[in-house]
Amino acid sequence: NAGVTQTPKFRVLKTGQSMTLLCAQDMNHEYMYWYRQDPGMGLRLIHYSVGEGTTAKGEVPDGYNVSRLKKQNFLLGLESAAPSQTSVYFCASSQTGGNTEAFFGQGTRLTVV
Amino acid sequence: GENVEQHPSTLSVQEGDSAVIKCTYSDSASNYFPWYKQELGKGPQLIIDIRSNVGEKKDQRIAVTLNKTAKHFSLHITETQPEDSAVYFCAASYSNDYKLSFGAGTTVTVRA
Numbered sequence: 382n383a384g385v386t387q388t389p390k391f392r393v394l395k396t397g398q399s400m401t402l403l404c405a406q407d408m409n410h411e412y413m414y415w416y417r418q419d420p421g422m423g424l425r426l427i428h429y430s431v432g433e434g435t436t437a438k439g440e441v442p443d444g445y446n447v448s449r450l451k452k453q454n455f456l457l458g459l460e461s462a463a464p465s466q467t468s469v470y471f472c473a474s475s476q477t478g479g480n481t482e483a484f485f486g487q488g489t490r491l492t493v494v
Numbered sequence: 495g496e497n498v499e500q501h502p503s504t505l506s507v508q509e510g511d512s513a514v515i516k517c518t519y520s521d522s523a524s525n526y527f528p529w530y531k532q533e534l535g536k537g538p539q540l541i542i543d544i545r546s547n548v549g550e551k552k553d554q555r556i557a558v559t560l561n562k563t564a565k566h567f568s569l570h571i572t573e574t575q576p577e578d579s580a581v582y583f584c585a586a587s588y589s590n591d592y593k594l595s596f597g598a599g600t601t602v603t604v605r606a
Binding site for chain 1: 500503525526528530535536537538539540543583587588589590591592593594596597598599
């Protein structure tokens, strides 16, 4: 039972480079989320999806794009990385949205130099 | 939108003592209040949650209390152990909401 799997676990990017973070869940959950975690700021929602083929903006969407072509996968893209995007990124999924348990991946530590 | 404030930001306790973390929320429509524990290098994991139709819930050494009138809820950990050292997040949401609103987190250190 893998749950929520994120790849990669670590990455260093140069300013202006692009990359895609992959999130996969095997629980058949409808809702998927991307958060970033910064010291003293908790978990801030970047983008989310309420089902296959849907995406929506969260609290801090600027500089990121997402896609959910398959129900089990949620991709987070950075088109032109900036040092302000240095953070730990977490993907999560839940069956019925914010009113039920969210299952988190182990995180991706991204450094932009 | 919902605003969740969490205090303290850091908490150091002697092994065997109790730890209390408090959160306040702004939206009176919120009715679901989970607590997540994040161990070093891992993602957050749900440890206990409470819904607005109850005032208190316990699970072994952890308990959560909810005061809807004052719009605050608290996590209580009794007989703390070294494995309780972690970052704890409170959160809030309401029915039909798509997301959780998280507090900023509390780093708990249990001293041996």
